[in-house]
Amino acid sequence: MTFVQKLNMTLGRVPPWLLYSVAVVPPVWLLWLGMTGGLGVEPIKELEHKLGELALQLFIATLAIRPLREWVGINLMKQRRALGVITFAYVALHLLVWLVLDVGILSEIWADIVKRPYITVGMAAFALMIPLAFTSNNLSLRKLGPKKWRSLHKLTYPAVLLGALHYVMLAKGFQLEPLIYMGVVLALLALRLKLPQKTAVA
Numbered sequence: 147m148t149f150v151q152k153l154n155m156t157l158g159r160v161p162p163w164l165l166y167s168v169a170v171v172p173p174v175w176l177l178w179l180g181m182t183g184g185l186g187v188e189p190i191k192e193l194e195h196k197l198g199e200l201a202l203q204l205f206i207a208t209l210a211i212r213p214l215r216e217w218v219g220i221n222l223m224k225q226r227r228a229l230g231v232i233t234f235a236y237v238a239l240h241l242l243v244w245l246v247l248d249v250g251i252l253s254e255i256w257a258d259i260v261k262r263p264y265i266t267v268g269m270a271a272f273a274l275m276i277p278l279a280f281t282s283n284n285l286s287l288r289k290l291g292p293k294k295w296r297s298l299h300k301l302t303y304p305a306v307l308l309g310a311l312h313y314v315m316l317a318k319g320f321q322l323e324p325l326i327y328m329g330v331v332l333a334l335l336a337l338r339l340k341l342p343q344k345t346a347v348a
Contacts, residue, residue: 150219157221162228169232172200173239194243201236202313205306206330208233213337227282230302234279237272237309264315271308274301303338306331 176196180189185196208229211222222229249255258265278301280286287295310331314324 154219154221158224160225162225165225165228165232169235173197173236190243190247194240194248197236197240197243198313201233201240202306202309202327204229204233204236205309206327206334209302209306209331209334209338213334217337231279231282234275237275241268241272264312267308267315268312271305271312274305274308278302278305303335307335 176185176193179185180193183189185192208226211226211229214220215223245255249258259269260266278299281290281295281298290298310324310328314328317324
């Protein structure tokens with residue numbers, strides 16, 4: 147048995163509930179740091195940034211699962227749906243911090259969405275993720291059917307692209323890190339163009 151086969155056997159034993167349990171830790175830890183002065187002089191901004199960056203990292207990891215299986219042989223398909231839901235939860239928390247702790251005034255929230263392009267792009271990414279999150283269950287899969295379900299979940303691609311663009315536009319001046327994230331997203335999307343179109347629903 148090869149190393150990859152052994153790894154896949156181990157990964158196959160990881161239940162989704164364990165991923166959900168672990169996913170609770172970073173937001174709680176970041177909130178604690180913010181309350182105790184561990185996030186610097188602007189804890190709300192830093193909390194907002196950290197949650198958004200974690201969400202983008204998880205989004206990229208979710209996007210990488212299928213190419214990883216096809217090109218390397220490592221199978222994380224069992225965990226893909228849970229990672230997608232966790233990604234949406236992190237994006238929602240990122241948005242909630244901005245709405246409640248950063249802005250807080252409804253009229254200013256709408257003005258920011260309309261006037262600031264990076265916020266408009268971020269909200270568009272979040273809007274695309276809503277149907278993905280609410281159909282990431284077996285009931286929706288049965289009702290929609292595998293073909294329609296897969297078609298709907300292709301919204302993942304523009305959503306992650308908009309998420310990376312949101313980060314690039316948010317950066318002040320030239321910053322390499324957001325460009326690296328964008329480059330990784332573009333590379334993963336390009337890889338998917340070379341993969342077979344037919345795949346099992348996860």
